[in-house]
Amino acid sequence: MQVSIPREVLPGERRVAATPESVKKLIAMGFTVHVERGAGALAALPDRLYEAAGATMVDDPWKGARVVLKVRPPAERHDGTHERELIPEGALLVSFLWPARNADLVAHLASRHVDALAIDMIPRISRAQKMDALSSMANIAGYRAVIEAAHHFGSFFCGQMTAAGKVSPAKVLVIGAGVAGLAALGTAKGLGAVVRAFDTRAAVREQVQSMGAEFLEVTVAEDGEGGGGYAKEMSPAFIEAEMALFRAQAREVDIVITTALIPNRPAPKLWLRDMVEAMRPGSVVVDLAAESGGNCELTVPDEVVVHQGVTILGRTDLTSRLATTASQLYANNLVHLLTDMGGGALTIRLDDEVVRGALVAHEGRVLEPPPRVAVSKAETKTDTKTVAKTETKTDTKTETVAKTETKSAHGHGHGAAPAGGERVSWMTWAAIGGLAAAWIAMRAGVGPFAHEADASLRLFAERVTVFVLSCFVGWQVIWNVSPALHTPLMSVTNAISGIILVGGMLHLRGAELGAAGWLGVVAVLLATINVAGGFLVTRRMLAMFRK
């Protein structure tokens, strides 16, 4: 089965749908791979690497293709032909398709009996994570957004104290804490900036905080969890509160990175003209939603706009600007997808929810998308309160307190019985009960040993005393043994319990060794194995422990 990788035709697109590494994996799966000459040139992947990996370099990759792997949706080529006409009938096309925006294209592909798999429609379920190109690309876009912002920003990201004076750290606000937003948070944090994030979905709060960022919240209780890892549109009251929050932030922050997208809708306008105007000159806005119209009112897709000293970047090619890594991750996503579909013996199975979710054209028909599958695992909380910072602090505090408590419980709390608190343990009560019963039995002169001699009973009682006190001493001595020493402790107690050999020895009496004597000898022999073996192996073990 032939897999073809054409060169991307869209101007400015540097990525490619296969790398030499992924070609190797495709060939191992049983595909033959045709790569158009120069396909990887802009991603620093020259033809010779593909050839070395086993690909056939061709001028016309479309001929004979059964599977076509692309990055961008089919588009018009520079010679006037359109890629959608070039795909052989019955072949499978895998690429970004954005079917909601490109209904005509999908219909056309269906009419030509091309099976079209929109990689952007892969359901965002855990099983499909490894083929989720939206996430892998968003991660790159988030990283690059910060790098672009840094390029246009006239200061450090990290604060510095120098002999020449103090520089404050940059304050970065990320709106929308999806994959791209989190990547941007991580990158900005890594550069030393003060980072904050806003998201309508309460579930992402922990993720934001785990990146070391502050999670901003509004006072209106509403959760924006819209299914499939996206947010839904919010109520007017919420949006009003959100806008008020943004206006306050606009006066403070230096960099704003917006990543808010709602599936199949134009991007919501979140960063309005007056917010841009409230920002300090020299500030930067990076709009990752530029391709769907932009989150910022002043965004012009693919352009750099400067408005009253604030730079607004509407780049739509951020992933392409990291072409090598983007190609590598995208190619891996595709390899995973093809592996799941059966590798060299590829079949399209409509009962596979991943394939079904992404398949937009099949056997001449346009397929409607199936209902989205829920993705968010975190508990969805609805009672969002004010700014989270204070809450986080108290949380950590409680945790520390809890930890100390456990520690101290382990350290001291085990004096007598495992039961804690002030209450006397049930064992104590049982012992007192037993004592009472013994008193009654003695008074009445009954019980199993009523006719024993007084002297032997007294001896017995003394031994019980010794026994109980020894148990108590043992209990006290052994608590606090460090867990690392449990095995040596066990082997040394093994050796010590070999003391039973004394019991065996005590039977070696009388002139002749009777049956009892011989039993004693065997017991001594067995117990000596214990003594010698136990002490020696403990020694061997302890010699190994070193700091």
Next chain:
Amino acid sequence: MMEVFLSMAWTLASVLFISSLRGLSHQETARRGNSYGVVGMCVAVAAVILGEKVDRAHLPVLLPAMGVGAALGMVMAKRVAMTAMPELVAVLHSFVGLAAVLVGWAAWLDAAHEGTPSALLLGEIAVDVFIGAITFTGSVVAFLKLRGTLSGRPLLLPARHLLNVAVALASLSLAALFVKGDAVDPNLALGVMTLLAGALGVHLVAAIGGADMPVVVSMLNSYSGWTASAAGFMLENDLLIITGALVGSSGAILSVIMCRAMNRSIWSVIFGGFGAEPAPSSGPARAPEGEVVATDLDALAGELRDAREVVIVPGYGMAVSRAQHAVKQLVEILRAKGASARFAIHPVAGRLPGHMNVLLAEASVPYDIVLEMDEINGDFARTDVVLVIGANDIVNPSAQTDPASPIAGMPVLEVWKAKRVVVLKRSRASGYAGVDNPLFYHPSTRMLFADARDGMEKLVAKLQG
């Protein structure tokens, strides 16, 4: 006069044994503790011989017997692989049990020979033989299970609790008959009771699953102490009582610690059958969602090269394949490149309390980078890579998330909080508890299906090359 000398000797030996156990509770004093134990034992043996408790005529029999025993013990101690420590400990317990049974019978034969023994003595003999026989057969079964000769699965007879109670009651009645002495032949009564107690020991341990082995071994450790104590009552010997009580409580404490580490009541372990009981709460345990994602050594090596904070979680799988030396090398490589590499040890990792620590010590891993669960659980969130080597139940998140899970509430190592978890495992099979592990389906988890030692050695080679 000799009695006074002996009682002084017993006191000295007892103090030495207490010091020994006390020393064993900390790394710095552990070796001295062991030496105290040796001295204590020498004092005790010397006192018995010098105190004229043994007829000198019998020394030519006694000393060779001790010599043979000591030689056997030394050979076993020298030869045993650290991975086989659980078996050695179990077999040593069985010796104590058997010795106690023999001593009990010897005491009975002596007493019967000398005239009519008191009911008190007969009762003590019965108790000693009973505990000794349970310890003996229980330890043998535990030993066979640990060696793999017997399956680790719990043996679940129908109405097994009832069976235990019945056998215990039967033993008690036989003991009563034996003490009364006139109803039946006392030899027969004691003999049948010995056999019944032995059967009880077999059944009690056979009904306990392999994952509970650390508890079982500690329990048997405890029993071997109690049996020595019982022998002390029988022989009117304070040294045996004291020493037995020390060992008994030490084993009991270990059992309690192990049970807590598994969130299990001590009774459920004593009476066995864990892993087959219906879960206490309603509803079946949830089947995990998602997919197992496999990885390979190249990817893992790459991730380790970039990692700054690495935690290794060893389990029984590391012991089985003896991977500890390769793991040590891995840690050295990681530390040499400036990364932090530490170990996280769950209290019940392996088949013996503290088993992992011993194995790592054998591979000369410094003990200050080997951390306990409580010490390290808070650090997983900022860990780059967690490497789980042959462990399963102790890193199972359903203990915390799924109240219907059989291991619900058991404290576990929270490895899933780390950025990347790589689980090294021979196959997809579930752990000894037979519980499916959602960790394997966690988005940040990658599975490396390989033998622990083989995988580790190849990984080390890759990181060195």
